[in-house]
Amino acid sequence: MMRRWPLLLTMLAASPAAAQPAVTSLAPEKVSVSVFRDPDRDEGGEISPDWLEGFALISETRTIDLPAGEATVRFEGVAEGMIAVSAIVTGLPGGVVQKNRDAALLSPASLLDGSLGNRVHIRRTSHATGRITEEEAIIRSGPAGAVVLQTAAGYESLRCTGIPETIVYGGVPPGLTAKPTLSVTTRSPAATRATVTLTYLSTGFDWASHYVARVREDGRTLDLFAWLTVANSNGESFADAGLAAIAGTLNQVSDFEELADRPRTPPLHLRCFPIGSGRYGVPLSPPPPPAPPSFAMEDGMENIVVTGSRMQRAEMMSPVAVVASQEDLGDLKLYRVPIPVTVAANAQKQVALLVKDRVPFRTIYRMRLDLGDEGKAMMPEMLLRMHNKQADGLGLPLPSGQAVAFERVGDRQLLVGEGAMRDHAVGEKVDLVIGESSQVRIDVENHVPPKNGRRDYRVTVTNANARAADVEIGFLIDDHDGLDSRIRKLPRRDGLLSWSVRVPANGSKTFDYSVKAADQAR
Amino acid sequence: MRALSRLCLPLIVAAAWIPAAAAAQDPTKGNAQGDLAVTIYNGGQSLVQDIRQIAFPAGRTRQEFPDVSAQIRPQTVSFAAANTAIVEQNFDYDLLSPNALMQKAVGETVTLLRTNPATGAETRERAKVLAVNGGVVLQIGPRIEILRDDGMPVRVIFDKIPPNLRAKPTLSITLDSDRAGTRPATLSYLTNGLGWAADYVSLYDEKAGTIDVQGWVTLTNNTGTTFDNARTLLVAGSPSGGGAASPRYRPRPQPPGNLRRAGTETAPREQLGDYYLYPLAERTTIANAQTKQVSFLDVSGVPAQKIYEFTVRSFDTMTEPASAASVIKFNTSAKGGGLGDALPAGTVRFYQRDLRGDPQFIGENQIGHTPMGSELGLATGQAFDVKVQATVVERERVSPRVTRSSMRYTLTNARAQPVTLDLLQRGLDWYWDETRIVAESHKSERLDSDGTRWRVELPANGEATITATFETRH
Numbered sequence: 002m003m004r005r006w007p008l009l010l011t012m013l014a015a016s017p018a019a020a021q022p023a024v025t026s027l028a029p030e031k032v033s034v035s036v037f038r039d040p041d042r043d044e045g046g047e048i049s050p051d052w053l054e055g056f057a058l059i060s061e062t063r064t065i066d067l068p069a070g071e072a073t074v075r076f077e078g079v080a081e082g083m084i085a086v087s088a089i090v091t092g093l094p095g096g097v098v099q100k101n102r103d104a105a106l107l108s109p110a111s112l113l114d115g116s117l118g119n120r121v122h123i124r125r126t127s128h129a130t131g132r133i134t135e136e137e138a139i140i141r142s143g144p145a146g147a148v149v150l151q152t153a154a155g156y157e158s159l160r161c162t163g164i165p166e167t168i169v170y171g172g173v174p175p176g177l178t179a180k181p182t183l184s185v186t187t188r189s190p191a192a193t194r195a196t197v198t199l200t201y202l203s204t205g206f207d208w209a210s211h212y213v214a215r216v217r218e219d220g221r222t223l224d225l226f227a228w229l230t231v232a233n234s235n236g237e238s239f240a241d242a243g244l245a246a247i248a249g250t251l252n253q254v255s256d257f258e259e260l261a262d263r264p265r266t267p268p269l270h271l272r273c274f275p276i277g278s279g280r281y282g283v284p285l286s287p288p289p290p291p292a293p294p295s296f297a298m299e300d301g302m303e304n305i306v307v308t309g310s311r312m313q314r315a316e317m318m319s320p321v322a323v324v325a326s327q328e329d330l331g332d333l334k335l336y337r338v339p340i341p342v343t344v345a346a347n348a349q350k351q352v353a354l355l356v357k358d359r360v361p362f363r364t365i366y367r368m369r370l371d372l373g374d375e376g377k378a379m380m381p382e383m384l385l386r387m388h389n390k391q392a393d394g395l396g397l398p399l400p401s402g403q404a405v406a407f408e409r410v411g412d413r414q415l416l417v418g419e420g421a422m423r424d425h426a427v428g429e430k431v432d433l434v435i436g437e438s439s440q441v442r443i444d445v446e447n448h449v450p451p452k453n454g455r456r457d458y459r460v461t462v463t464n465a466n467a468r469a470a471d472v473e474i475g476f477l478i479d480d481h482d483g484l485d486s487r488i489r490k491l492p493r494r495d496g497l498l499s500w501s502v503r504v505p506a507n508g509s510k511t512f513d514y515s516v517k518a519a520d521q522a523r
Numbered sequence: 524m525r526a527l528s529r530l531c532l533p534l535i536v537a538a539a540w541i542p543a544a545a546a547a548q549d550p551t552k553g554n555a556q557g558d559l560a561v562t563i564y565n566g567g568q569s570l571v572q573d574i575r576q577i578a579f580p581a582g583r584t585r586q587e588f589p590d591v592s593a594q595i596r597p598q599t600v601s602f603a604a605a606n607t608a609i610v611e612q613n614f615d616y617d618l619l620s621p622n623a624l625m626q627k628a629v630g631e632t633v634t635l636l637r638t639n640p641a642t643g644a645e646t647r648e649r650a651k652v653l654a655v656n657g658g659v660v661l662q663i664g665p666r667i668e669i670l671r672d673d674g675m676p677v678r679v680i681f682d683k684i685p686p687n688l689r690a691k692p693t694l695s696i697t698l699d700s701d702r703a704g705t706r707p708a709t710l711s712y713l714t715n716g717l718g719w720a721a722d723y724v725s726l727y728d729e730k731a732g733t734i735d736v737q738g739w740v741t742l743t744n745n746t747g748t749t750f751d752n753a754r755t756l757l758v759a760g761s762p763s764g765g766g767a768a769s770p771r772y773r774p775r776p777q778p779p780g781n782l783r784r785a786g787t788e789t790a791p792r793e794q795l796g797d798y799y800l801y802p803l804a805e806r807t808t809i810a811n812a813q814t815k816q817v818s819f820l821d822v823s824g825v826p827a828q829k830i831y832e833f834t835v836r837s838f839d840t841m842t843e844p845a846s847a848a849s850v851i852k853f854n855t856s857a858k859g860g861g862l863g864d865a866l867p868a869g870t871v872r873f874y875q876r877d878l879r880g881d882p883q884f885i886g887e888n889q890i891g892h893t894p895m896g897s898e899l900g901l902a903t904g905q906a907f908d909v910k911v912q913a914t915v916v917e918r919e920r921v922s923p924r925v926t927r928s929s930m931r932y933t934l935t936n937a938r939a940q941p942v943t944l945d946l947l948q949r950g951l952d953w954y955w956d957e958t959r960i961v962a963e964s965h966k967s968e969r970l971d972s973d974g975t976r977w978r979v980e981l982p983a984n985g986e987a988t989i990t991a992t993f994e995t996r997h
Contacts, residue, residue, distance in 0.1 A: 035883055058884045085814055086722050086741050087872060099807065100739070100816040117690055128676070129643040142619040143690045149619050155634065156681035158621030163676035164638060176749065176810050202872075202884060245877075250846065251886035251904035255870050274625035274679075275658045276671045329938070331729060331829075331875045331885045332849040332906035369842075398907060398937075426908045426937035428984070429844065475842070481919050496840040496914040 021071045021186070028078040029061035029199070033243035034344050035335070036208045036231050040253045044401040045421020048207040050349055053234045055207030056082075056257055060200045067189045071098070074197075075184040080235045082204035084260045085183050092197035095188040104181040107173060110269040113148065115174025116140050122169040123150060123159070135169070147271045161273035181263060204261045205234040208246045210354050210402030212422060214362075214385065214433070218409055222359045222394070223385070227402065229325055229336060229354035233344050241341040244350075246325070248400030249333035249424065321353040327398065334398045360394040362387045365432070366441045366462075366472045369497065372484075372516055373456065375445050380437040381472065383418065387431040399425040406435045440465040441472065441504070453517075460512040464504040474512070475499040483517035555590045557707075559753035561809065563742055565868060566761030567718035571750070572711040579607065579700040588694045592714035593747035597694060604708035606701040616692040619684060625659060627685045628652045635663070636678035716746035717809070719757050721869025722816065723890075726882060727827060727851060729875060734827040734853060736862060738820030740801060741869075742809065750809040759867035759892055760798035781888060786896025788857055790865035799865050799892075825862045827853040831944040832902070833911040838928045838950060838993065844912035844935065846905035847944055856896040866893040873903045908937035909944060909981070916990070924997050927961070932989040936981035946977045946989065956995050963991040 039046075039054035048055070057080075065074055074093075085102035105111065123138045141156065142149040148159035148168070160166060189195075211228040229246055233239075325336040338352050368381040385406060389395045401424045407414040418435025425431050444461040451457075464470045475497035476488060491498040502510045557575035564570075571592060579586075597614035617623065629652050637646045650661040650668075659670035671677050719742040726735040740757055744750070793800040801819055809815060833847040851873065857863035868891045874882040886903030893899065917929040936942050951958040952972040960967065960975065967975045979987050 033881065037884070060881060086739075086816065086870075089724055089737075097818065101810070102814040103810055103812065104814070105810060105812040127638065127643040128640050129638075132643060141684060141690060145618055145620070147620050147622075149621060149624055149684070151684075152680075154636070154680045156624065156684055157678060158624065161621050162678045163671060163674065164678065200882065245883075247883065249904060249907040251884070252888055252902050254887055254889045273621045274655060274670075275622075277674065278658045278669060278672055328878045329908075330877050330883050331727070332904060332908065333885060334907055335877055335883065337877075423843070424846070424907055426910060426935070428935060428937050428986075429910075477840075479839075479915070479918065481917050493914065493916075495842040496912060497842060 021073055022068050023073045023075060023184075024065055024067060025075045025077060026063045026065050026197075029063050031062040032239050032241075033060045033245070034058075034206070034239050035060075035245040035247055036206045037247050037251065038209065039207055040250060043421070044423040045403050046209075047403060048209045048230065048232055050232050050234065050347075053205055053207040053232055054258075056084075056202055056204050057206035057233075058200065059083075059203055059239070060198060062196060062198055064194060064196050066194050067094070067187065067192060069189055069192045071186060071188045073184050073186050075182055076199055077182070078237065079183065079199070079201070080203035080205065080237050081180075081263075082206075082235050082261045083181075083183065084202040084204065084257055085181070086260060087202040088183055089200045090185050090197055091200075092195055093185070093187045093189075094193055094195055095190060098186040098188060100183065100185045102181055102183050103176065103178055104263070105176050105178065106181070106263075106266050107177040107179055108266040108269070110267050111177055112170060112174065113140065113168070113269060114143060115177060116168075116170055117143060119171070119174075121150075121171060123152065123166060124169050125164050125166040128165070138168075140168075147273060158273055160271050161276065202257065203235065204257050207232050210248070210400050212399075212402055212404035212433075214404060214406045215414065216362075216406065216408045216417070217359070221363075222361050223406075225355070225357045225360050225387075225395070226321075227354040227356075227399075228351045229338075230349060230351050231344065232349040234347055236346050238346045238348075239344040242344050244338040244342050244344060246336045246354075247330065247333050248336065248398070251333060321356055324353040324356055327355070334400060336400075354400075355397060357395060357397070360387055363471060366438055366470050367432075367434075367475070368443055368473075369475045369477055370445060370460075371477050373447075373458070375447055375458075377444055378442040379444070380439055381441055381443055382434050383436050383438045384420075385431075385433045385435060387433070389425050389427055389429050389431050395431070396427055398427060399431065404433055404435070406433070441470045443472075443474070455515050455517050457513065457515045460500070460514075461509055462502065462504050462511075463509040464507060467506050469506050470504045471501070472504055472510075473499050473501045485515045487512075488514040488516075554749075554751055555588070556751050559750055560756070561717070561750055561753045562756045562758060563717055563719050564758050564761050565718060565720065567715060568761065569714050569717040570711065571714055572709060574707050574709050576705055577604065577708045578705040579604070579698075579703060581700055581703040583610065583697065583699050585695055585697045586708075588696070588710060589691070590748065591694055591710070591712065592716070592750075593691070594714050594716040594745075595692075595694065596713045596715065599713040600694060600696075601711050602696050602698075602708065604698075605706055607708075608699045610697040610699060613695045613697070614692065615687060615689055615695065617687050617689065618692070619688040619690055623688055624681055624684065625652065625655050625679075627688065628681060629655055631682070633682070634680040635661075636680060638676045638678075640675065714746055717744050717750075718742070721819075721867045723820075723866075723869060723871040725851075725871055725873050727829075727873050727875045727885070729829065731824075732826060732828060733824045734851065734873075735823040736820065736825060737818065738866070738869075739816040740803075740819050740867070741814060741816050743814050744809045744811055747811055749811045752806050752808055754806055755803040755809070757801040757803070757867075758795060758798045759801065759865075781890055781899055781901055782893060782897055783852070783900045784898040786855060786865075786894040786898075788894065788896035790857075790895040792865065799867065801867065820864060820866075822862050822864070825853055826860045827851050829942075830900070831906055831909045831942055832900075832947065833944065834947040834949055835911070835913045835930075835932070836949045838915055838918070838930060839913070840915045841912050844910035844933070846907065847909045847911055848902040849904055849906045849909070850900045850902045852898065852900045854896070854898045855893055858896075861896070863895070865895045866890060868892045871901055873901075909942055910935050911944075911946065921994070926995045926997070927992060928995065929992045930990065932977075932991075933986065934979055934981055934989070935986040937984060939983050941983050941985075942981050944979045944981055946979060947974050948976075948991070948993075949974045951975060951993070956997055958993050958995040961992040961994045964989050967991070 035058040037056050117140050122135045124135045126133050138150040138152045141151050150157050208231045213226045215224045325338050328335050363386045365384050365386050366381040404420050404422050406418045408417045420434045442463050446459050447456055448459045449457045462472050500512050504510045557573050560572040562570040632649050632651050635648050635650050650663045653660040653662050661668050661670055719740055722739045722741050724737040830850050831847040832850050854861040872887040873885045875885045877883050888901040912933045914931045916931050919927055921927050965977050967977045969975045
C-alpha cells in the first residue's frame with residue numbers, strides 16, 4: 002500500500018525558523034560513570050533491578066565543531082535519567098550563554114495543539130470503494146475536547162462520522178522534540194573544534210556490595226570477599242567507561258526522580274457529540290495507556306545480563322583478576338574499577354570490591370534484655386565478630402551491604418547464615434549478625450517470691466553444641482536506681498552493661514541479679 | 524494487493540479552496556505577543572507585561588488577546604492604552620469541541636452528508652437539530668431521526684461556529700476609543716507556572732581549603748505558553764503574605780541549620796524593596812516546558828573550612844557508633860575571605876576532585892535567601908570515618924526531683940588527617956526540666972538554654988573520650 006506524497010506536504014512547510022546555527026553532538030568519545038547508592042536504602046538493603054533509586058555522576062568528553070559567533074549545541078546520546086539542572090559544560094571557548102532543557106514533546110496531542118489555526122489535510126477512505134479523498138482544512142479547536150475543523154463545506158468534527166478519517170499535517174510545529182533535550186548556547190570568537198566535557202547527574206543507577214564470608218576449616222579464620230554490583234536501568238549503554246562506585250552517605254535534598262522525570266504527555270482523547278441512542282463519542286481506538294513511568298520495565302528488561310564470571314575463593318576457587326581500588330573522596334569512599342568496562346543498558350555488572358583472606362573471627366551469641374524481661378528458651382543472635390584492624394587481618398573500609406556466610410562440610414560449601422552490615426571504618430569492631438541459634442538458649446526467670454519490692458532474676462544459658470559458646474547478654478538500662486552490685490559491676494560492651502560468659506560444650510551457666518522497684522528504691 | 528493499490532490511486536486534493544479571512548487578532552494567526560517583559564518570582568508566580576501594537580477603531584470595540592499565558596490569573600489583568608477607556612474585561616473559557624458545537628446548534632440547521640457503504644455514493648440533505656440529550660434528535664423534512672442510530676457513516680457539517688466558542692480560554696477587553704489609529708497597548712497580568720530557583724555548583728578543594736562557586740538561575744516554564752523574546756527579570760523572593768508561624772509550643776531545637784549567622788552587608792545588586800533583582804543580560808525566549816539556566820555568579824578560591832558535627836539529642840545509650848555530619852563552612856562577606864554576594868535560595872551541589880583529578884559529586888544541600896556577609900554551614904553527608912558513640916554510664920536520682928546522668932562520648936577518627944569535631948548535647952532544657960553540667964572532662968560552651976558544645980581536635984587515626992555529668996531538676 003505504498004503511496005507517494007504530493008510535494009506540497011514536505012516537512013519543510015512548518016519547520017522552525019532557526020535563529021542561530023545548531024550543532025548536534027551525537028555521542029561522547031570518552032565517558033566515566035560514578036555510581037551512588039540509593040541514599041534512603043537501609044543498610045545492607047538489596048537493589049531491585051527494575052526500580053533503581055540510586056544515581057550516577059556521568060562525565061562525557063565530546064568533540065564539537067563550532068562555527069564563529071552564536072550557536073546552539075545540542076547534546077544527544079545522554080542518559081534518559083539525566084538531571085538537566087545539574088549539567089556542567091566546560092571547554093567551550095566562548096563559554097555558556099545559557100543552558101536549556103526543552104521538554105515540549107512531540108505527541109498526537111501537541112501536534113494538534115501546535116497546528117491550531119494551521120492548514121492541514123483531512124484524509125478519508127471510503128469503506129466501499131477504498132477511494133481516498135483529501136481536502137484542506139483548518140483546525141479550529143484545541144486538543145482538550147476533540148477536533149473541530151473548518152473545511153470548504155463548513156464546520157465539521159473529526160472522527161464523528163463513522164468514515165475512516167484522519168488529519169495529515171504539513172509539518173511539525175516548532176519547538177517539539179522527541180525526547181527532552183539539553184542544549185547550550187555559546188558564542189565562539191572563531192570557528193573551531195572544541196573538546197568539551199559534559200558532566201551531569203542521572204537517575205536510574207544503583208550499586209550495592211555483597212559480602213561472602215567463607216569459614217576456613219580451622220573454624221577460626223574466614224576468607225572475606227565482596228562483590229561490587231552496579232546496575233543501570235537507563236536505555237543508554239556506556240561503552241568502555243571508567244566505572245567508580247561511591248560508598249558512604251551523602252546528603253540529598255532535591256528530588257532527583259522529579260527533576261529527571263519525562264514530562265507527562267497528555268493523551269489525545271477524541272470525543273464527539275452523542276451518537277446513536279446516547280453513546281458519547283466513538284471509541285475508535287482504546288485510549289492510550291498513561292505514559293509509563295521512566296523506571297518501568299521495557300522489552301528485554303527481564304533478561305538481566307550478569308557479566309563478570311562468578312569467581313570462587315579459598316582452596317577450590319580461581320583467584321580474582323581484577324579488584325576495585327579504593328581511595329578517599331572527602332568523607333566518602335570511592336571504589337574504582339581499574340579497567341574500562343561497559344555499563345550496558347538495563348543490565349547489572351559485578352566486579353570484586355575487596356578480597357581479604359584468613360581474617361580471624363569469633364562466633365558470639367548475643368542477646369539484649371530489658372530489666373525484668375522474662376522468657377523461656379529464648380534464641381540469641383549469632384554473629385561473627387571481627388576487628389577491622391590491620392593487626393587483626395582486616396583494616397580497610399567496609400561499605401554497608403548484604404552478607405552471606407558459608408561453611409565447609411565435607412567437600413561442599415554450605416550456607417550458614419545471612420545478614421546485613423553497616424558502614425565500618427578502619428578500627429571498628431565488626432559484628433556480622435547471621436541469624437539466630439536454636440542450640441544456645443536463654444532462660445530468664447523471676448525465681449523467688451518478691452520481698453520488699455525486690456525482685457530476683459536468674460539468667461540461665463544452655464549450650465547444646467559440642468563446643469563452647471561465647472555468650473554476651475547486654476542489659477538495656479535507663480535508670481541505675483535499684484540495681485544490685487552484681488549487675489552494676491558488669492563491664493560495658495556496646496554501651497550496655499554486659500554479662501559475657503563462655504558456656505562449656507553441652508553445659509550451662511547462670512547469672513543472678515535483683516532489682517528494686519523504682520518507687521521503693523527512693 | 525495489486526488491485527487494491529490501483530484502487531487507491533485516485534487521490535483528490537482540494538487545494539483551490541481558501542478559508543474566509545478571520546478577525547484582526549485571530550488566535551489562529553502566528554504569535555500575537557508584542558514586546559514582552561517577564562518578572563519571575565521564586566514561588567512559581569510571574570508578572571508579564573505585554574505591549575502590543577493595536578489598530579483601534581474609533582468608538583466601542585472588543586479586543587481579544589490571544590497568546591497570553593495559559594495559566595493567566597484573569598483577575599489580575601490590567602490594560603493601558605492612550606485615548607481609551609475600559610468598558611469591561613472578560614475571560615471566556617467556553618471551549619470549542621464537537622459536543623459543544625452540537626449543543627449550540629439546537630434549533631439550527633446543519634448539513635448531513637451520507638455515504639452509501641456499498642457504493643460510496645454521497646447524498647446530501649439539510650436537517651434541523653431538535654435536541655441533544657444523550658443523543659442527537661434531528662428533523663429531516665417531515666421525518667424525525669436520531670443521528671447515526673443505525674451506525675451508518677454520516678458527516679455532519681455545521682454552517683458556522685457560535686462566536687463565544689473558542690479554541691482556547693480567551694481574554695477580551697471591551698473599550699471605548701476616542702480616536703482611530705494604531706498605538707501601543709500595555710497588558711499586564713500575573714501568571715502561575717513560571718518560577719525560578721538557583722542552582723550552585725561548588726567545587727571544594729580540601730587541601731587548599733577553598734571552594735569555587737558558580738551560580739545558575741534555573742527558570743522553569745510550565746504555563747503551556749512560550750514567551751517570545753522577552754526581557755526577563757528575576758526577583759529573589761516570593762511576595763505573599765504567608766505570615767510567620769508563631770511558635771505556640773516550644774519547638775524542639777534542631778541541629779545547627781544552614782544559615783549560621785545572617786549577614787549585615789548589602790550586595791551591589793539592584794533591589795526591589797527587600798528583594799534582590801537578577802536581570803538577564805539579553806532578551807530570551809522562554810519556551811513552554813523549558814528549563815533554562817543562565818549564569819549569575821562565578822567566584823573562585825573562596826576560603827572554606829570543613830568541620831564535623833554530631834548532635835546527641837537526648838541522654839541515651841547508643842549501642843553502635845554513628846557517623847558525624849561533614850559540614851563545609853564559608854561566608855558570603857565581601858570583606859576579605861568571603862564569597863562577596865547575596866545568594867538567592869536554591870540547591871548547592873558540592874564536588875571534589877578524586878585522585879585522578881576528575882570532579883566527583885560529594886553531596887548537596889539547600890540554602891534560603893542569604894544576605895551578603897552571612898555564615899553558611901552546609902552538611903554534605905555523613906562522614907564514613909568520623910564517628911561518635913554516646914553512653915549513659917550512670918543515671919541516678921539524688922533526690923526525688925533531681926536526676927544525675929553521667930555520659931561518656933567516644934569520638935573516633937579513622938582519617939589520616941586530624942579533624943575538628945563539634946559535639947553537641949541537646950535536651951538540656953525541655954519543658955520544665957532544667958539541666959546543668961556538674962562536671963566535665965573538657966570545657967564545653969553552652970550554646971543556648973538547651974544545648975552545649977564541645978569542640979574537639981581529633982588526631983589522625985585517633986580517638987578521644989569526653990565525659991560529663993549532668994544534673995536535671997524536674
